[in-house]
Amino acid sequence: MKTSPYGAIAFRPDARRLTVSAPSGELTVWDTSDPSRPRPAGRLRTGRGIVAAAWNPSATDLLATVSNDGSGALWRLRDDSAPEGVARWAALPDRPRHVGWVAGGSWVFSMTGTGRTSVWDVGSGACVGRADLTGGRPVVGAHYRGSEVVAVTDSGWARLWRPGRRPSEWVRLTDRPVSACTWSSTMLVVGDLDGQAACFDAEFRPVHTLRVARERPRALACADDGRLVASAGDNQAVAVGRDGSVQWETYLRPPGAQSITIAGDLVALSAGRPRPTLLALATGAELAGGRS
Structure with a gap:
């Protein structure tokens, strides 16, 4: 977190x-x-x-x-x-x-x-x-x-x-500086300053590497089954499949998000507002916005 x-x-x-x-x-x-x-x-x-x-x-x-x-x-x-x-x-x-x-x-x-x-x-x-x-x-x-x-x-x-x-x-884990990391029940994911994410199993063995952002990710979250990694960069949330394919991209109102987490079929993001933003995990559609 x-x-x-x-x-x-x-x-x-x-x-x-x-x-x-x-x-x-x-x-x-x-x-x-x-x-x-x-x-x-x-x-x-x-x-x-x-x-x-x-x-x-x-x-x-x-x-x-x-x-x-x-x-x-x-x-x-x-x-x-x-x-x-x-x-x-x-x-x-x-x-x-x-x-x-x-x-x-x-x-x-x-x-x-x-x-x-x-x-x-x-x-x-x-x-x-x-x-x-x-x-x-x-x-x-x-x-x-x-x-x-x-x-x-x-x-x-x-x-x-x-x-x-x-x-x-x-x-x-990596010879690159780490800007964010997250865990699921099956995987550890560490993101670097260039938007790459290295994925490891429970024994810290490398599994694969994905691009999760165009720039330094502020935060990362991983679905519990490990199929999806979501990253929050400047004013964007991006979900990536295990094969590296982009599942969806969602624009976030400024100032974007500093924190992100996943539970069930929901993604929650938090930034400079007391009210969270909720997205659908499957599509990235905004269900509840971060308006004060």
Whole structure:
């Protein structure tokens, strides 16, 4: 997930709830069960402002957030009731940029933009471990593989860490600077400054390379089955098939999009507006625009 002034964008796996952050530090929850008319469904705030959020992959009513003061929080967001704060912890000593789930949703991790990471057990509230994954190298994306946290740097390297062990050896993904990256259930995709995207399987073996933009992609998202990669450049969203063919191109109102995510058959984009833009994954047609 990318972060920006309106950057903590996260789609629930069933595509019925979406969270979008605001410069005020509030996180707005949107009901997207009717994609043509998304409705605000609650607002969250904690720890001097929320900067990133992630839905639990197995317990779909649980949302993890991290805030400017380094704290993490867990929220229960049922469709038929107001958001409920479940837990809060002092995740990191400085500002995090990434949050996600590990071990099938039993643990939650927080990571700074320079790779300092902590992992917490949701059930007990105990800290599972802390590590410096990148030695200060800037992190473009953070995700998980089973019980391992994965960090991808802007210089094209990846590193894994399983709490309780030392971080793994570095994995070289690309010799090009990385501007954006994304994961699906089957694939890791890293985009470079020239609009090329290198795709890897779960073992970080190269699968193929695609052109996803004419220039540096601001953000990337991948459909869960890996068939489609979408990139948001300046005022355009482009979807590309696994064979490299362009599936669709959609013009976006300025300032375009800094964040993009996919769930189900929907694409959600966020830029300099509090309201998200929703597109149909199959066609790129705009279902709900980003007008304030």
